[in-house]
Amino acid sequence: MKFAHFASAAAILVASSLAATGAQARDQISIVGSSTVFPFATAVAERFGQTTDFPTPVVESTGSGGGLKLFCEGVGEGTPDITNASRRIKNKEIDKCNDNGVTPVEVKVGFDGIVLSNAKSGPSMTISREQIFMALAKNVVVDGAVVANPYTSWSEIDPSLPAEPIEVLGPPPTSGTRDAFVELVMEEACQEGIEEDACSEIREDGAFIDAGENDNLIVQKLEANPAAFGIFGFSFLDQNADKIKGANVDGVEPTFDAIADGDYPVSRSLYFYIKKEHVGVVPGIMEYAAEFTNENTWGDEGYLTEKGLIPLPEADRAKFKADVEGLVAAQKM
Secondary structure: OOOHHHOOHHHHHHHHHHHHOOOOOOOOOEEEEOOOOHHHHHHHHHHHHHHOOOOOOEEOOOOHHHHHHHHOOOOOOOOOOEEEEOOOOOHHHHHHHHHOOOOEEEEEEEEEEEEEEEEOOOOOOEEOHHHHHHHHEOEEEEOOEEEEOOOOEHHHHOOOOOOOEOOEEEOOOOOHHHHHHHHHHHOOOOOOOOOHHHHHOEOOOOOEEEOOOOHHHHHHHHHHOOOOEEEEEHHHHHHOOOOEEEOEEOOEOOOHHHHHOOOOOOEEEEEEEEEHHHEOOEOOHHHHHHHHOOHHHHOOOOHHHHHOOEOOOHHHHHHHHHHHHOOOEOOOO
């Protein structure tokens, strides 16, 4: 096979270990992780299964944090080969991987925006990150004092906002989207007077609803309740533009071009990580990676752009494609 020479000595040892115990390596790639990357990985997996002799990989949506936890648990057919993430792997996760004999190979695949969205039949919203913080923070500053969030409707924060109850469906703590939202909105817009550690705390009084890792379910709930808003990746807004619309944040509409140009303020990078030790043991991993990093897949005119992926610049695509082919280990930040 084209990438056979990339099989590492560690992979050969894994294969020997499996053989010694009588276990058989899987013949189907196992992928877990981010719900945001899920539709992109699924599209690649389906194309891969249709155009090669390898079985279609199994892709599961577990959230970025949940996926990395499973990925870093160790080596062997009971652990996933690849995990998707809508944030970069943390240093402590690299440490956990390394402690368990796992070498994660990092592939940045593109960009995505995080949107505040509601049903097309609901009120339109132009909002700032500071106003989003005031709506969703556990504690806010009122008259110079830090208090439990008292706001029950958007218009209480600013009369220009809808006179509707604050009801936001969003991702759970295991989600990379949640991590990115906290970093790009809550921490960026935190009010003076609130301790730094408390800036990331989201209210738990019912105004924010943990909707799990199923972004399609959030879209369904928004349709059922036009006054509610949801937090998820731009790709889901793009794929459901006939049903939902995105709020303008800091005066910028969440569009493909605005995210690609860096104008939309709530945007982040997307990744997947390959378990180096499984290359050459579970068949097809490098071939799957080659499909994902093909210009016809993740390039400016690639089929993933139809799913809402905002491509990396050409030079970055070349860099990460080379990193995959060289099985370069992820480095701490």
